[in-house]
Amino acid sequence: MSKTTEKITIGIVEPSPMIGKGLKSILEELSFVDVYSLITDNCQYYIERISSSHPEILIINPSILELKKRGDVDALMHETGCHVIIALATQHTDPEILKKYYNVIDVTDSKERIKTKLRHLLNAERTESEVNLELSSREKEILVSVAKGLMNKEIAYKHNLSIHTVITHRKNITRKTSIKSVSGLTVFAIMNNMIDMQDIE
Amino acid sequence: MKNTKIQNTPFTQTMKMAELIDTNYKLLLLLPRFDIDLGFGELTVRKLCEENNICPELFLVICNVYTFDDYIPDEKYIELLNVQQFIDYLKKSHLYYMNDRLKNISDQLQIIVQDSEQPHGAILSRFFEQYKVELLNHFAYEDEVVFPYVLGIADGKKSADYQIRIFEENHTNIDDKLNDLKNILTKYLHGNSSLEKRIQLIFNLFDFEEDMRKHTLLEDRVLISKVRKMESHYE
Incomplete structure (x- = not known):
């Protein structure tokens, strides 16, 4: 178990209040868990409601999503800002779709099984986030290019990378610095003496 | 939060x-x-x-x-919301943000910038000015285009060349820069300026951010659904 005392925050989106509340009470038996929001009514507004409470983990019943969006976990991560998304399967769901999620809690899972899934996840999560806090040297190079106002395509050409890789680097830069706007990244680069004022005129 | x-x-x-x-x-x-x-x-x-x-x-x-x-x-x-009063409220909020909150933040930032080393100070004020322009444009669009349209429908005169859907699709997220400013000041600005003043400014930014977030929620969740209802009477 991780030594940190800070709790891991969870949001649940499940249209059945019985299942939602049941899962919440099971999860709350774990000392390291804080169920931050439980949404059972007006589920269609889950994005706004989840992103306003910022849980670290989102447990969502894929059946509330439109059919074509159910397997698009990347889009879901992007919309909600959660990096770990777990499917809550209360009825038969296409296994191909469930595979895309970080993990699956099934409505027939025993209490212990649900808890074990969460414990595993906590260990994986914490180790990953503690290791990768500093910008790598590649990310620093990309950051300098972004701060100078280059477009993704130009950055890809300059550093001999695919656009996809550039986008991944940019996502990681934003995750690590928590700065989203290009002009914010420019300020960051100047404050850390990575570029000069003249570079951006 | x-x-x-x-x-x-x-x-x-x-x-x-x-x-x-x-x-x-x-x-x-x-x-x-x-x-x-x-x-x-x-x-x-x-x-x-x-x-x-x-x-x-x-x-x-x-x-x-x-x-x-x-x-x-x-x-x-x-259904029961008074549209005229709702729009008055939103406009007054805009005025309050511009004349009160932004001005305070700008004054506080100015003092910190003066005491900071260059070019850190210069780039910070430039960043804030850009944000301010973006925010003022955002407010101006709502005051000059969206609100008159809403009042028009409430008055029984729906303008043909606008729909609230256009607002819904373009209601951009302007919180990013504010959030960035907060993070830069908290995580990366160490300098000669007074610590107390920097803390005051960051407090002020958090508070402003929260107020703006609620303001945006009001527009997204309440105003838009109200106007959609009114528009549906015209279909």
């Missing part, structure tokens, strides 16, 4: 105004936008609204959005 309340019982008209303030003191900021003075004694929300000629449903919806993160107003409630 960890300190906002998540509960399922929103405020009601029979509660005392003083209780609402006790639950969420930030509601005090809404009083000037409704021209309500302090000293309301033991008045209930209903009575207070009656005395001040305010639509009680509107007042409650706004107080609830400002207090409960997962609050979504009832459809029936949205």
Whole structure:
């Protein structure tokens, strides 16, 4: 178990209040868990409601999503800002779709099984986030290019990378610095003496 | 945002105004936008609204959005909102943000910039100026295009060349830069300027951000659904 005392925050989106509340009470038996929001009514507004409470983990019943969006976990991560998304399967769901999620809690899972899934996840999560806090040297190079106002395509050409890789680097830069706007990244680069004022005129 | 309340019982008209303030003191900021003075004694929300000629449903919806993160107003409630008063409220909020909050933040930042080493100070003020322009444009669009359109429909004169859908699709997220400024000041600005002043500024930014977030929620969740309802009468 991780030594940190800070709790891991969870949001649940499940249209059945019985299942939602049941899962919440099971999860709350774990000392390291804080169920931050439980949404059972007006589920269609889950994005706004989840992103306003910022849980670290989102447990969502894929059946509330439109059919074509159910397997698009990347889009879901992007919309909600959660990096770990777990499917809550209360009825038969296409296994191909469930595979895309970080993990699956099934409505027939025993209490212990649900808890074990969460414990595993906590260990994986914490180790990953503690290791990768500093910008790598590649990310620093990309950051300098972004701060100078280059477009993704130009950055890809300059550093001999695919656009996809550039986008991944940019996502990681934003995750690590928590700065989203290009002009914010420019300020960051100047404050850390990575570029000069003249570079951006 | 960890300190906002998540509960399922929103405020009601029979509660005392003083209780609402006790639950969420930030509601005090809404009083000037409704021209309500302090000293309301033991008045209930209903009575207070009656005395001040305010639509009680509107007042409650706004107080609830400002207090409960997962609050979504009832459809029936949205029907009852007074549109003219709603738009007046939103416009007054814009004025308050521009003349009060932004000015304060700008003044506080100026002092810190003067005491910071160059070019850190210069780039910070430039960043803030860019944000300000973006925000003012955002407000101007709402004041000059969206609000007149909404008042038009409420008045029975729907303009043919606009739909609230256009607003919905373009209601861009302007919080990013504000959030960035907060992070830069907190995580990366160490300098000669006074620590107390920097902390004051960051407090101010957090507070402004929260207020703006609620303001955006009001527009996204309440204004848009109200206007959609009104538009549907024209179809």
